[in-house]
Amino acid sequence: MSGVSGLVVEDLVVKVHDIQAVKGVSFEIGRGRRMGLIGESGCGKSLTALALMGLLPHGVTASGRVLLNGRNLLDLSDKEMCAVRGNDIAMVFQEPMTALNPLMRVGNQVAESLRLHKGMSRAAASARAVELLERVQLPEPDRTARKYPHQLSGGQRQRVVLAIALACDPAVLVADEPTTALDVTVQAEMLRLMDTLVREEGASLLLITHDLPVVASICEELLVMYGGSIVEHGDVATVFDSPRHPYTAGLRASTVLESTDGSGRLSTIPGRVPSLGSFPTGCVYRNRCPRADDVCGTVPLLTAPPGSNQRAACHHPIESDQPLGSGKASA
Amino acid sequence: MTSTPLLEAVDVVREYRAPRRSLRTPGQPIRALDGVSVQVHEGEAFGIVGESGSGKSTLSRILMALDQPTSGTAFYNGQRISGVPERRLGFLRRDVQMVLQDPMSSLNPRMRVADIIAEPMRALRLPGDHRARVAELMHSVGLPEEAVTRYPHQFSGGQRQRIAIARALAAGPKVIVGDEPVSALDVSVRAQILNLLTDLAEQFKLTLILVSHDLSVVRYLCDRIAVMNQGRIVETGDTESIYSDPQHPYTQRLLSAVPTLSGDLLDRFNRSST
Numbered sequence: 001m002s003g004v005s006g007l008v009v010e011d012l013v014v015k016v017h018d019i020q021a022v023k024g025v026s027f028e029i030g031r032g033r034r035m036g037l038i039g040e041s042g043c044g045k046s047l048t049a050l051a052l053m054g055l056l057p058h059g060v061t062a063s064g065r066v067l068l069n070g071r072n073l074l075d076l077s078d079k080e081m082c083a084v085r086g087n088d089i090a091m092v093f094q095e096p097m098t099a100l101n102p103l104m105r106v107g108n109q110v111a112e113s114l115r116l117h118k119g120m121s122r123a124a125a126s127a128r129a130v131e132l133l134e135r136v137q138l139p140e141p142d143r144t145a146r147k148y149p150h151q152l153s154g155g156q157r158q159r160v161v162l163a164i165a166l167a168c169d170p171a172v173l174v175a176d177e178p179t180t181a182l183d184v185t186v187q188a189e190m191l192r193l194m195d196t197l198v199r200e201e202g203a204s205l206l207l208i209t210h211d212l213p214v215v216a217s218i219c220e221e222l223l224v225m226y227g228g229s230i231v232e233h234g235d236v237a238t239v240f241d242s243p244r245h246p247y248t249a250g251l252r253a254s255t256v257l258e259s260t261d262g263s264g265r266l267s268t269i270p271g272r273v274p275s276l277g278s279f280p281t282g283c284v285y286r287n288r289c290p291r292a293d294d295v296c297g298t299v300p301l302l303t304a305p306p307g308s309n310q311r312a313a314c315h316h317p318i319e320s321d322q323p324l325g326s327g328k329a330s331a
Numbered sequence: 332m333t334s335t336p337l338l339e340a341v342d343v344v345r346e347y348r349a350p351r352r353s354l355r356t357p358g359q360p361i362r363a364l365d366g367v368s369v370q371v372h373e374g375e376a377f378g379i380v381g382e383s384g385s386g387k388s389t390l391s392r393i394l395m396a397l398d399q400p401t402s403g404t405a406f407y408n409g410q411r412i413s414g415v416p417e418r419r420l421g422f423l424r425r426d427v428q429m430v431l432q433d434p435m436s437s438l439n440p441r442m443r444v445a446d447i448i449a450e451p452m453r454a455l456r457l458p459g460d461h462r463a464r465v466a467e468l469m470h471s472v473g474l475p476e477e478a479v480t481r482y483p484h485q486f487s488g489g490q491r492q493r494i495a496i497a498r499a500l501a502a503g504p505k506v507i508v509g510d511e512p513v514s515a516l517d518v519s520v521r522a523q524i525l526n527l528l529t530d531l532a533e534q535f536k537l538t539l540i541l542v543s544h545d546l547s548v549v550r551y552l553c554d555r556i557a558v559m560n561q562g563r564i565v566e567t568g569d570t571e572s573i574y575s576d577p578q579h580p581y582t583q584r585l586l587s588a589v590p591t592l593s594g595d596l597l598d599r600f601n602r603s604s605t
Binding site: 040041154183184185186187188189191192195210211212213214216217218236237240250251252253254255256257264265266267268269272273 | 519520522526529544547548590594
């Protein structure tokens with residue numbers, strides 16, 4: 001695993017029956033960096049993840065470039081991709097009950113990818129599986145390895161999924177809502193574990209979630225996605241402190257439930273996410289945006305102001321000296 | 332508090348039996364609720380928080396007489412509701428209504444919205460013009476009136492939850508119990524539904540009981556909360572005082588595990604768990 005570039009995504013387009021669900025997304029996750037990808041349901045987050053993994057469902061196609069170790073994953077044949085998936089790039093899914101095989105002992109499920117990718121013997125893989133279960137801090141790893149998924153709690157199952165994902169020391173770990181189904185204390189433990197392991201392994205993390213505080217807890221960089229496009233990108237702390245794109249500002253305001261506008265009401269984003277294919281032309285957010293005007297009929301570019309790396313795709317970005325939600329934003 | 336509480340549980344125990352492990356011995360009893368007493372007063376918003384398996388949903392079900400306690404009693408308006416046959420609980424069914432987590436499973440996919448919202452009025456044989464009432468309710472929850480002929484799948488998640496809220500309001504209840512009513516929604520929609528619940532509670536002078544694992548939602552909506560852990564209430568009191576100064580170690584741990592935008596979760600959580 002050479003190179004400092006980690007994962008490079010260039011102009012990724014995902015089409016669902018000729019409708020662009022992901023519209024030319026580009027980003028780069030450096031080696032050992034932790035990137036968050038946020039947005040509401042229907043914004044193309046999960047399709048982006050599935051495209052990276054080569055797991056798009058039938059009838060959904062990806063184009064563009066996904067570069068890992070100098071190879072474009074989108075060019076690989078199914079067979080070649082099978083050798084990469086789980087080995088160089090691995091994924092943690094939201095629902096561990098569906099990600100795990102209910103008829104197979106969890107130790108064998110961890111060992112499976114070691115046997116497949118690393119060519120380990122049955123005995124060596126089993127022994128390594130127990131070590132991995134210990135790494136994800138499961139109690140009594142040798143006994144747990146012999147259990148079936150239904151005998152474990154939700155948090156324990158998610159740890160098994162993480163152990164499988166980390167089994168082959170992947171360069172990139174993609175986690176799609178890994179803690180959404182968990183209780184808060186279990187979620188905090190899981191986030192701590194992911195944080196530690198990703199640091200220790202030096203893997204690049206792409207964390208996909210709709211939960212902004214989760215991203216703030218373990219990521220360094222942030223991508224905000226809306227309508228299949230990246231609308232804002234920057235350091236997590238900077239973006240949450242002073243979002244430039246009105247959509248990010250709206251998400252932030254509706255997340256922080258304390259922030260009310262005097263009347264005791266929560267600020268919300270007007271309207272709702274359009275269905276696939278019915279986003280407006282030009283700026284995808286303009287039908288919900290309090291700042292939209294005629295200029296927004298053209299597609300804004302993802303640009304940063306001079307001296308900053310906080311890029312936003314907006315014709316009328318919020319400048320940091322302006323109060324949040326100025327204008328009609330709080331209406 | 333001098334007035335009679337609107338809803339009350341006194342020393343409620345609820346035991347379930349675990350599945351048997353051998354053919355000879357019966358399963359072990361599991362205490363879902365272990366001596367819980369709680370009072371909810373008229374007009375307040377009361378939150379029950381806890382993690383999965385803490386007994387929060389069981390408690391809410393016993394307060395609505397949807398489940399019977401193994402021992403102990405629940406009261407509504409001073410009247411005993413535990414162990415009372417269903418045919419004598421008509422008053423409770425009208426006064427206490429519920430909003431569930433996932434509207435996709437709580438709304439019948441084969442019924443039109445008009446019928447879904449009118450169903451409680453039909454079931455309780457309430458007099459009046461049901462159709463006019465449905466139109467009024469659609470307006471209250473911010474849905475277009477002409478949408479009454481549509482089916483649940485034709486709405487977005489937030490709109491479906493609005494339908495569920497309209498149905499809960501149909502019988503003119505005094506109490507609305509929400510079991511994770513916004514947990515399945517996106518953040519921006521969640522804020523819209525929370526605003527709606529606040530407005531409706533004020534407009535119809537409702538008492539709200541909110542069951543949730545989401546501490547930020549409970550904090551926003553509730554005046555008083557009870558924190559549950561392993562079938563017991565470990566702490567109860569004013570929301571703000573519990574959030575600013577939690578007394579019980581479990582409450583402290585629970586609050587320290589809530590991620591925030593400032594990103595200091597892991598620091599805080601490491602400190603509290605060591």
